[in-house]
Each structure stands twice: as C-alpha cells, then as structure tokens.
Amino acid sequence: MSLRFPTTLLALALLAGCATTQPQHAVVAPAPQAAAAVVRVPANDNLNAVAWSQTAIEHDLIYLQTYRDAQSRLLAAMRDPHWDALGKADRVAPFKGLKPAVILDIDETALDNSPYQARVVKGGGEFNEADWAAWCKEAQARALPGAVEFTQFAAAHGIAVIYISNRAKDLDEATLANLRQAGFPVSGPQAFLGLGTVVEDCEQAGTEKGCRRQLVARHYRVLMQFGDQIGDFVDVNANTADGRRKAVADYLPWIGTRWFVLPNPTYGSWEPALFNNDWSAPLEQRRQQKIDALRYQ
Structure with a gap:
C-alpha cells in the first residue's frame, strides 16, 4: 500500500532535511548585560551651555580679557579720589578717606562650578539646594581664568578683596577654604558676605545683594565690581526683561570701567x-x- 502525504507536510519534511545539511546563520540576540550597558542620557536644556563653559577656549579668553583689562585700569582708579563703583542706592556713606576695595561675586565669577552643572545634566535633573550645598562643601571648584591674578594684584597694592555671594552664610568655612585653595587672597571671615548676612538698618529683599553692598560702603571706597548677574551690581526691582534693562540703564558708561560683567549661560x-x-x-x-x-x- 502506498502512503500519500499532504503537500504541506511534504514541503516541511524537505525543509527539515535541508536544514541538517546547510550551514546555519542564526541571529544572536545581545547578551542582557551588553544591553544594560547602553545608557541613555536624558535630554537637558543646559547641555550646550555647560559644554561651552567647560570646553570652549572662547570661554577662558573672555575671562582672561576681562580680568587683564580690569587690572590695567585698577591703579589709575585707586589714584582718582572721586572714583567709586557703587550705585547710588548702595553708596550710603561718604567714601572720602575710606580704604579701597574691589567686590567680586564668587560663583561663575571667581570659582568655576561647571562640574556641579555637569552632574545635573548627566543625572537629567534640575538644581536643588541639597546637592548644591554638598558640592560647595567639597571645596574643589577651580579658579576661573585671570581671577586669581587680578585679586592677588589688588591685594598686593593694598586693595581689599570682598566676596559677596548668594551662597548661604553657613557655607562660609567651605567657601573660604575653596577660595584659599584656589589661590585667592582672603583677609578673613569678614571677606565673605553670604546670603543671610545681617546688615543693621537694612532689610534684604530676597536674594538681592544691596544690603551687603551698603555694608561694604560703610568701610570702603569700591573701585570695581565683578559678577555674572546684574544683581551682582545693582538690585533688580522687577525681574523681567524690561525691568532688568532699566536696572542698568543709568550705569552703561560704567561697563568695562567700574563694572565688569562675565558670561554665564548655565x-x-x-x-x-x-x-x-x-x-x-x-x-x-x-x-x-x-x-x-x-x-x-
């Protein structure tokens, strides 16, 4: 008796036979551990800004240019008895006979905090006070180009260097240690006026620095100010694009002579x-x- 196979079954049998004689080209799935090694960095609006701050030579040259230009003008400013770099609202005491000083912001003016920003980008998050304080306490921020040379030049010529920062006052020890380690002249704890500094007869508005500038005004004739925010020079009453322009409108002639503004895109x-x-x-x-x-x- 002859056996009859359905056509489909016969085709499958023939294919199975071929499979035993033909070389195999199996697709190998990636090992689980290899797949896990592929890390996707979440998109972050700050990526280009941080990358520019850390890698662009233009960033460093802007800082060098700013501090070198300021240094070239500093002694002439000191010799001019009428020279003062405090705005009208901050000059609360006559400056005649007062010792000379310069005022610097710290973050992105004197110290480079881009490693903290890079951590935020890599982690895909946003700024938070706890992580920021932890970074400050590491006291590892590097000096920005030209800043140490300028401040050392000022100190060598009898000009006090005052740091007004919106780092919290309780970060003063770590901040002063970081400044010293980076090579900045620090005359003592009074050289750091952090957020929370109490100024008699002056009520601070938010994080504005006006009260602290007024405190400096009682003891020094300020020759120059340095910062990366307009709030480092003058209080901003309305933080809108128009309000910010109005805050500095009267002081445009001071830019590059008494006030030196540094870049901060982050x-x-x-x-x-x-x-x-x-x-x-x-x-x-x-x-x-x-x-x-x-x-x-």
Missing part, C-alpha cells in the same frame, strides 16, 4: 525672567515660554 535670574519667575511651573511649560521669547527676525 543659570541666572535672566532665565526665570522668561517664564514669569515661576519655578513651580512644569518643565515643559517653562521650556515653551523660553521658546516663545525667542526672536526670529
């Missing part, structure tokens, strides 16, 4: 000015408002 009061200073808004909403603020012509 953070600052310029950013919340774009989304109504509302940090509680969702990230995507803040991002859209920043996009809406762009000009296309």
